[in-house]
Amino acid sequence: MNSNLAIHFGDRRVSAETLHQNADRAATGFAQLGLQPGDAVAVMLRNDVPYLEAMLALDRLGVHLVAINWHFNAEETGYLLRDCEARVLVVHADLLAGIASAVPAGMQVLVVPTPAEIVTAYGLPATAHELPEGAHAWPAWRDSFPPSTAERVRSVGSMLYTSGTTGRPKGVMRLPGSARQHEGSVRLRAMASQARPGMHCAIVGPLYHAGPNSAARMALELAAEIVVLPRFDAEQLLQTIEQHRITHLSLVPIMLVRLLKLPETVRQRYDMSSLENVTHGGSPCAPEVRRAIIEWWGPIVNETYGSTEAGLVTFATSADWLARPGTAGKPFPGTSIRILDAEGRALPAGEVGEIYVNTGDNTLPFTYRNNDAQRHAIEQDGYITNGDVGYLDADGYLYITDRKRDMVISGGVNIYPAEIEHALVANPLIADCAVFGVPDAEFGEAVAAAVVRAPGRAITETEVCDWLRQRVAGYKVPRLVEFHDALPRDSMGKVFKNQLRAPHWERAGRAI
Numbered sequence: 486m487n488s489n490l491a492i493h494f495g496d497r498r499v500s501a502e503t504l505h506q507n508a509d510r511a512a513t514g515f516a517q518l519g520l521q522p523g524d525a526v527a528v529m530l531r532n533d534v535p536y537l538e539a540m541l542a543l544d545r546l547g548v549h550l551v552a553i554n555w556h557f558n559a560e561e562t563g564y565l566l567r568d569c570e571a572r573v574l575v576v577h578a579d580l581l582a583g584i585a586s587a588v589p590a591g592m593q594v595l596v597v598p599t600p601a602e603i604v605t606a607y608g609l610p611a612t613a614h615e616l617p618e619g620a621h622a623w624p625a626w627r628d629s630f631p632p633s634t635a636e637r638v639r640s641v642g643s644m645l646y647t648s649g650t651t652g653r654p655k656g657v658m659r660l661p662g663s664a665r666q667h668e669g670s671v672r673l674r675a676m677a678s679q680a681r682p683g684m685h686c687a688i689v690g691p692l693y694h695a696g697p698n699s700a701a702r703m704a705l706e707l708a709a710e711i712v713v714l715p716r717f718d719a720e721q722l723l724q725t726i727e728q729h730r731i732t733h734l735s736l737v738p739i740m741l742v743r744l745l746k747l748p749e750t751v752r753q754r755y756d757m758s759s760l761e762n763v764t765h766g767g768s769p770c771a772p773e774v775r776r777a778i779i780e781w782w783g784p785i786v787n788e789t790y791g792s793t794e795a796g797l798v799t800f801a802t803s804a805d806w807l808a809r810p811g812t813a814g815k816p817f818p819g820t821s822i823r824i825l826d827a828e829g830r831a832l833p834a835g836e837v838g839e840i841y842v843n844t845g846d847n848t849l850p851f852t853y854r855n856n857d858a859q860r861h862a863i864e865q866d867g868y869i870t871n872g873d874v875g876y877l878d879a880d881g882y883l884y885i886t887d888r889k890r891d892m893v894i895s896g897g898v899n900i901y902p903a904e905i906e907h908a909l910v911a912n913p914l915i916a917d918c919a920v921f922g923v924p925d926a927e928f929g930e931a932v933a934a935a936v937v938r939a940p941g942r943a944i945t946e947t948e949v950c951d952w953l954r955q956r957v958a959g960y961k962v963p964r965l966v967e968f969h970d971a972l973p974r975d976s977m978g979k980v981f982k983n984q985l986r987a988p989h990w991e992r993a994g995r996a997i
Contacts, residue, residue, distance in 0.1 A: 487501055487705060487706055487707065487708070488501050488502070489501065489683065489709050490504070490705070490708055490709060490710070490711065491709070491710050491711075492504055492534055492537065492710075492711050492713060493710065493711070493712045493713065493729065494533065494534050494600070494602060494712075494713045494715075495600070495601070495602035495715075497534075499534055504534070504537065504538065504541070505541065506632055507538045507627055507628075508537075508538045508539075508540075508541035508542045508545075509542070509545075509632035509633045510627050510628060510630045510631065510632050510633070511538055511539060511542035511627045511630070512541075512542040512543075512545050512546055512632075512633040512635075513630035513631055513632065513633040514626060514627060514629070514630045515542060515543065515546055515548065515573065516546060516633065516635065517630065518572065518573060518593060519572070520546060520548050520572055520573070521548075522546065522547030522548065522638050522641075522661075523547065523548070523549070523641070524548050524549070524570075524572055525548065525549040525550075525551050525569045525570055525571045525572065525644060526539070526543055526548055526549070526550060526551065526571055526572065526573045526574075526575065527551040527553050527565065527566055527569065527571035527573070527574045527575070528540075528550055528551065528552055528553065528574075528575045528576075529553040529555050529557075529562065529574065529575070529576040529577070529580055529584070530555065530575065530576065530577050530580075530597060530692070531555055531577060531603050531607075531691070531715060531716070532688055532691060532692055532697075532713050532714060532715050532716070533577070533597065533600060533603065533713065533715070534713065535575070535597045535623055536692050537701065537705065537711075537713075538627070539575055540643075540692075540701070540702070540705070541705065542633075544640040544642070545633065545635075545637045545638065545640070546638055547638030547639060547640065547641055547661075548641075549569070549641055549642075549643070549644040549658060549659075550642070550643045550644065551565065551569045551571055551643070551644045551646075551656070552643050552644070552645055552646075552692060552693040552694075552698060553565055553566075553646075553693060554646075554691075554693045554975065555577070555580055555691075555693065556975060557584070558583065558584070559583060559584045559585075559586050559587040560587065562584040562587050563584070563586075563587025563588075563589075564653065564654075565646060565654065565656070566587065566588065566589055566592065567589060568653075568656060568854060568855060569644060569656050569854055570854075571592065572592070572593065573592065573593045573594075573595065574588060574592055574593070574594045574595070575595045575597060575623060576594065576595070576596060576597065577596075577597050577598075577599045577603070578596050578597065578598050578599045578613065578614055578615060578616050578617070578620075579599045579604075579609055579610075579613035579614070580599075581594070581596060581617060581620075582617070585617075593621070594620070594621065595621050595622075595623045595626055596616050596617070596620040596621060596622055596623060597622075597623040597624075598614045598615075598616060598622065598623075598624070599613045599614045600614065601614070602715050603715045606715040606716045606718075607715070607716065639661060639664075639667060640667075641658075641659045641660070641661060641849070642659050642702070642849070643698050644656050644657065644658050644659070644854065645657050645693070645694075645695050645698065645793050647793055647794075655853040655854070655856055655859060656853060656854030656855075657793045657794055657851050657853065657854075658851060658852055658853065658854045659849040659850070659851050660849060660850045660851060660852065661849070662849035662850050663846070665846045666846050666847075666848065666849050666850070667849065669819065669845070669846040669847045669848065670796065670847060670848045670849055671706075672847075673796070673797050673817055673847045673848070674699055674702070674703045674797070675703060675707075676800070676817065677764060677787075677789045677797050677800055677817075678700060678703055678733060678735060678762065678764050679733065679761070679762035679764070679787065680703050680704075680706075680707050680733065681707065682707050682709075683707075683708070683709045684704070684707060684708050684709065684732045684733045684761070685708065685709060685710040685711075685712075685729055685730055685731050685732045685733070685759070686700065686704040686708045686710070686711050686712070686731065686732070686733045686734070687711070687712045687713075687714060687722065687725050687726070687729070687731050687734060688700065688701050688704070688711060688712070688713045688714060689714050689717050689722060689734065689735070689736060689740065690717065690735070690736070690737060690740075691975075694767070695767075695791075695793050696735055696737065696766055696767050697735060699735075700735035700764075704733075708733075710729060712725050712729050712731065717740055717743075719740070719743045719744045719746075719747050720747060720751055722740075722744070723744070723747075723751075723752070723754070723755040723757070724755060726755065726756075726757055726759065726760065727755045727756045727757070727759075730759040731759055731760065732759055732760060732761040732762070733760075733761060733762050733763075733764075734760065734762070734763045734764070735763075735764050735765070735766075736763060736764070736765045737765060737766065737767040737768060737978050738765060738767070738768050738769070738770040738771070738774060738978065739768075739917075739974070739978030740765075740978065741765060741770065741774050741775075741778050742771075742774055742910060742917075744778070745774060745777050745778065745781070746916065746939070752781065757781070757782055760782055760783075760785055761785060762785055762787065763778075763782060763785055763786045763787070764786075764787050764788070764789055765786065765787075765788055765789075766788060766789040766790060766791065767978070767979070768978065768979065769885050769887075769903045769907070770788065771906070771907035771908075771910050771911060772810050772811055772907060773907070773910070773911040774907075774910065774911075775788070775806060775810075776807075776810075779803050779806075779807070783803075784802070784803035784804060784807075785803065786803050787800065787801060787802050787803065788800070788801040788806065788813060788814060789801075789813075789814070790813035790814065790883065790885060792871040792873070793871070794851060794863070794869055794871055795842045795844055795848065795869055795871065796844055796847065796848035797817060797844075797847070797848075798816060798817070798820055798822070798842050798844065798883075799813045799814040799815055799816050799817065799820075799822075799883050800814045800815065800817060801813055801814025801815070801882075802814075805882070809878070809882055811884055812878075812882045812883065812884055813875075813882075813883045813884065813885050814882065814883065815880075815881055815882055815883070816842075816881070816883070817844075817847060819844070819845040819846060819847050820842060820843065820844045820845060820847055821842070821843050821845075821868075822840060822841070822842050822843075822877060822883060823840075823841045823842075823843075823868050824836065824837070824838040824839070824840060824841075824875070824876055824877055825838050825839050825841055825865065825870075826838045826839075827839075829865055832876070834876070834877050834878055834879045835876055835877075835878065835879070836876055837874060837875065837876045837886055837899075838874065838875075838876070839870050839872070839873070839874055839889060840870060840873045840874065840875050840883070840885070841865060841868035841869060841870045842868060842869060842870075843867050843868045843869075872888055872889040872890055873885055873887075873888055873889065874886050874887050874888065874889050874892060874901070885903070886901040886903065886904070887901035887902055887903045887904075891903075891921065891982060893920075893921070893922035893930050893931075893932055894922075894929065894930055895922070895925065895928045895929065895930045895931055895932065895960070896927075896928040896929065896960075898960060900932055900960070900961055902919075902920035902921060902932075903920075904957060904961070905920045905932065905934070905953065905957055905961055905963070906918055906919065906920050908952070908953055908956040908957055909934065909936065909949070909952070909953065912944070912949075912952050913939065913942075914938060914939050914942045914943070914944040914948075915936055915937070915938065915939060915944065915949075916937045916938060916939040916940065917936075917937035917971070917972050917974075918934060918935065918936050918937065918972075919934070919935045919972055919980045919982055919985060920932060920933070920934050920935075920963065921933055921935070921982045921985055921986050922986065923965060923986065923989040923990070924989060924990055924993035925964070931963075931964040931965065932961060932962070932963045932964060932965075933963050933964065933965040933966070933967065933985075933989070934949065934963040934965070934966045934967070935967045935968075935969050935972060935985050936949060936966055936967065936968055936969070937968070937969050937970065937971060937972060938968065946966040946968075949963070949966050950962050950963065950966065967985075972985075973985070
């Protein structure tokens with residue numbers, strides 16, 4: 486138990502003693518519901534203190550915490566609840582009505598009152614905190630049990646589902662593994678976040694995502710202070726850093742973009758001198774963004790690359806990146822990478838192919854829940870892939886070019902949208918963008934761009950294309966530019982490109 490920890494959520498402060506006592510009471514309650522190691526409990530909560538209580542309680546029982554994206558509708562949620570075979574669902578009060586019809590019969594539902602901080606942050610109705618009649622309220626249920634005194638079971642962590650943009654989501658289920666693998670995974674998380682005892686952390690991204698989930702677990706072990714933010718807001722994060730003297734952050738590139746898009750007067754209003762380490766990952770970061778954030782915050786901005794399946798794979802310091810712009814870094818000690826072509830042959834340095842990784846003892850083994858065949862399908866000779874494409878340079882540094890499924894093949898030429906997106910987001914007239922493939926009668930596919938103009942700014946399709954022609958090869962310039970008020974992104978900034986592609990392919994009457 487980390488006895489020095491304090492949790493801040495809005496104006497509330499929760500001590501380590503209270504947090505762990507609440508978690509130990511919940512562990513007793515889960516055990517009395519008959520949960521055994523390897524079972525699953527679904528958690529559908531926004532960032533809130535009860536999320537951390539459930540995380541600690543399930544860890545000590547060896548039960549999988551199934552982190553459900555709270556944006557999901559009833560059909561999506563119902564699929565996950567059935568697939569993971571959860572025995573219990575823990576859910577915020579305001580979310581329950583939308584998914585209640587999908588809850589399997591007999592499932593125990595524990596309802597967390599939606600706190601005022603979340604009601605305000607998301608503009609919810611004032612009645613959002615109210616519990617349905619007859620609901621089992623998490624606080625009362627938890628407090629009805631004595632703290633657990635049972636021997637701790639080795640944690641299997643969270644069961645996270647892949648995004649499902651190419652079919653149904655798959656649950657990445659960690660297996661118990663060895664003591665060496667447990668030690669390796671903890672050591673790797675600490676190395677990636679440059680964690681230290683007594684650090685001050687902010688949980689910024691949603692806990693149903695791998696990065697924030699992992700960062701929260703490390704903070705619970707080592708931090709002196711954790712500030713839980715109900716949602717990301719650029720200026721609010723700056724206020725939090727200054728007020729709580731935050732030392733360690735885990736962010737994603739879209740958050741860096743939105744921080745940098747704040748007016749200079751706002752950015753300079755807050756003291757960032759407490760920051761010691763900022764780690765970002767989750768998607769490629771545009772070179773201009775990475776360079777600008779280093780100039781603002783100093784050489785404390787590090788990048789990690791990994792996947793839900795493989796865990797953390799590479800690490801790049803600010804110095805690494807400045808010396809090799811665009812790199813995702815070198816593999817962690819004990820991890821190795823291969824770049825393979827379509828026939829599974831290893832490619833030499835500098836050639837682009839599919840990225841396969843072997844993390845050795847740096848992470849727990851895994852399978853896909855109820856889908857061992859798919860798990861075996863992504864492995865070759867002990868190396869696994871999640872479909873990312875890239876290359877290694879002569880010194881072993883990894884460069885990510887894009888996702889295999891996002892690649893546009895136009896006239897037989899591979900075009901990687903990430904490169905074009907990086908060029909677009911550097912334009913001060915553009916607030917957000919996404920590049921994807923649309924059907925083309927001549928070339929099979931053509932490049933299209935969805936663009937969100939910066940507030941109060943104007944830019945035309947011609948101006949977008951002229952900007953790109955100065956930065957990328959002519960064949961990479963979009964043939965179609967669409968303007969949107971906002972892009973369909975999840976809370977971690979991942980664009981649902983399938984939603985942007987779908988209308989074009991439906992009109993063409995084909996899917997490829």
